[in-house]
Amino acid sequence: MISNEKNITIIGAGFTGLSSAYYLLKKGFHVEIFESAPFIGGQASTINLSGFEIERGYHHLFTGDTNIIDLMNDLGLQNTLKWHPSSVGIFDGEKLFSFQSPIDLIKFDKIPLFDRLRLGLITLFLKYKKKWKSLESFTASDWIRGRAGKNVYDQIWGPLLRGKFGDYSEEIGMPWFWGKIQTRFGSRKRFSQEVLGYPDGSFKIILDTLSKKIQSLGGVIYKNSPVKKIYFNDQKELKIKYIENNISQKTKNTNVVLSTVPSFEMLKICDFPDEYKVKLESSKYLGASVFIMELKESLTPYYWLNIADKNSPFLGVIEQSNLLSHNYYKNKHFLYLTNYLDRNDWRYKLEESELLNIYCDYLKKINVNFNKDWILDYTYNKISAAQPIIGKNYGEIIPEIITPLKGVFLANTTQIYPEDRGTNYSVKMSQKVVDLIDKHFRDLESL
Ligand SMILES: Cc1cc2nc3c(=O)[nH]c(=O)nc-3n(C[C@H](O)[C@H](O)[C@H](O)COP(=O)(O)OP(=O)(O)OC[C@H]3O[C@@H](n4cnc5c(N)ncnc54)[C@H](O)[C@@H]3O)c2cc1C
Structure with a gap:
């Protein structure tokens, strides 16, 4: 483990954690990242389906996403970002409408x-x-x-x-x-027409390049290593308790903790004074339940299909291969069926094969020719903190990045407002948090 008086521990290797690490390392701080999953990227991570890297949840960028575009330029990835005409449709339960x-x-x-x-x-x-x-x-x-x-x-x-x-x-x-x-x-x-950005090589190319840069600047990423506790010992030293490689429990000292985990997870791993705790408890999330399918045929002509039918068992169809040129996926057809659900919703709990059958019945309504044989391969995943619920007067309940515990910072998707959460805003927030951490050390030095 690195020992230095400007030692920063980051919890979570999603876009917020990784881009914060990168900017902190560039400023000369020492950084270690602890990630509970066996992979980096969090919600923007990819899986391999039929030989192609594809995001666990559909991802694209907007032309105004300047923070992540700047980051990509900085990483030397400017030539990988391509802009594609988007196509949007609405299905009302009977008919498809173009809506662009x-x-x-x-x-x-x-x-x-x-x-x-x-x-x-x-x-x-x-x-x-x-x-x-x-x-x-x-x-x-x-x-x-x-x-x-x-x-x-x-x-x-x-x-x-x-x-x-x-x-x-x-x-x-x-x-x-x-x-x-x-x-x-x-x-x-x-x-x-709307254009949407997508990197050649998927979001994995950004994540892998960030990871390599972090390591070349001396940062360390520990995968399979969940943090279980952030605390102060009797000597008032800031410490974390974590499970290394999901096997051995360890503790380590740190000068600063930057946690990027969801608010409900933060409540489990750190004890805060009541006022801050209430803000964390007020942050509510929907989970995402997503099928990614490789189909024999294209289902619709659209990239993005909103379902305007309350009887539909899912909320959207995103046909990834309709955004990119047919050459990109070598004429294969990839499609997401998505739902944002309360984690208590029956669909969130249902066995995946049963859910698939229900979904397939509805797909026939969208395209009469569809049948289950069209599915060449599929994968199903659930993302627990996919979408913060942004109610009215939301600004009043957002937890501050600088927590009441000295040296403990929080940066997660509930603090992105009024924009919709997204990788661009994770990068933007990481720049803000890095400035705050920098100031934290400068304030300590001036004491
Ligand atoms: C279905 C879906 C579609 C989306 N579409 C888009 C899109 O089109 N464009 C776009 O820009 N964005 C999109 N997003 C949003 C984008 O993916 C997120 O806003 C962004 O990735 C959040 O990054 P993050 O680092 O803040 O959080 P996360 O990605 O959630 O990262 C947090 C990390 O912390 C880890 N962790 C949690 N607890 C612990 C612990 N105790 N110890 C160690 N590690 C821990 C998690 O495993 C995770 O890797 C989408 C998200 C979803 C779910």
Whole structure:
């Protein structure tokens, strides 16, 4: 183990942990990362399916994701990031609609023309609105119903919110929705098609390059090594207790702990004063339940399909191979079926084969030709802290990065607001946290 008086322990080797480590090492700090999983990357990690690296949960970047784009440039990966035209559809339980251009909106006869015009105008209003604080006390559902009308909510934006927040969609704060419009419309020029970024070689290429750079700068990454406790000993020294290689329990001293684990995990491994504890307890998450399939045929012509049918057992279909050129996956078809669920939801608990059968029945409604034989290979995974639930007045309950325990910092997805959490904002937050840690040491030196 490294010993130095500017020794920093990072818990979690997701994007926040890895990019923080990289920036801290560049500033001359000593860094060790402890990761409970056997792999790095957390929610943005990949698996190998049919010879291709593919994210456990579908991932892309927006043109406004400047923090991660800068990081990629810094890592020498500028040539790997490619921009692809996106394609979005809606399935209402009976029919597929294209939903990507103003022309599609005009053609969307599920709602009266007056409502379509209102939808267009409200979207423009949100796109050009730069101050979002006044939206804090509204839920997105109330705000949208009030301004754009019930039809727009029920047929278009309600399903989009449901696709992201499932049963909690009615509780989501308006700033989150405003942030979503900003990023999605920021990723297109005027009325042109949206473009989305994806690295050649998948997000793995960013993660692997970060990992190599961290190690070449003297950092160490311990996989399979969950941290069980952050505490102060009788001499008031900051320490962590961890299980090395999932085998032997160890302790170590550190000057600073930067934890990037979900709030519910942070509560388990560290004792905080009540006020901070309440904030951590208020951070609620949805889990993601995701099938990744290799199919014989393409299911729909869209990359992103929102399901606007309350009877659907899943919330979205993301056909990864429709985003990238057909050559990229050598004409193979990869698709995600996704749900954001409360971890007590029956679908989150159901046996994977039973869930697959239920999903397959519904896939036939989307494409009548689909049958189970189309599935050449698949994998199923669940991500427990996939989506923080961002309610109204959310700003008031966000736990601070500088915790009340001296030398203990927290940076996780619940602190990203009003933007939707994403790898770009993990990188952005890591830059902020690195400045705070730097200041922490400077303040100590000036005592
Ligand atoms: C389905 C889905 C789709 C997404 N789509 C996109 C997208 O299109 N674009 C985008 O930019 N972002 C997307 N995201 C979000 C993005 O993946 C996350 O915001 C980002 O990866 C979060 O990084 P993180 O490091 O903060 O957290 P995590 O990735 O959750 O990392 C935390 C790490 O801590 C580890 N850990 C937990 N407890 C302990 C412990 N006690 N000891 C040691 N280690 C521990 C975990 O194993 C994990 O590796 C998506 C996420 C999901 C789930």
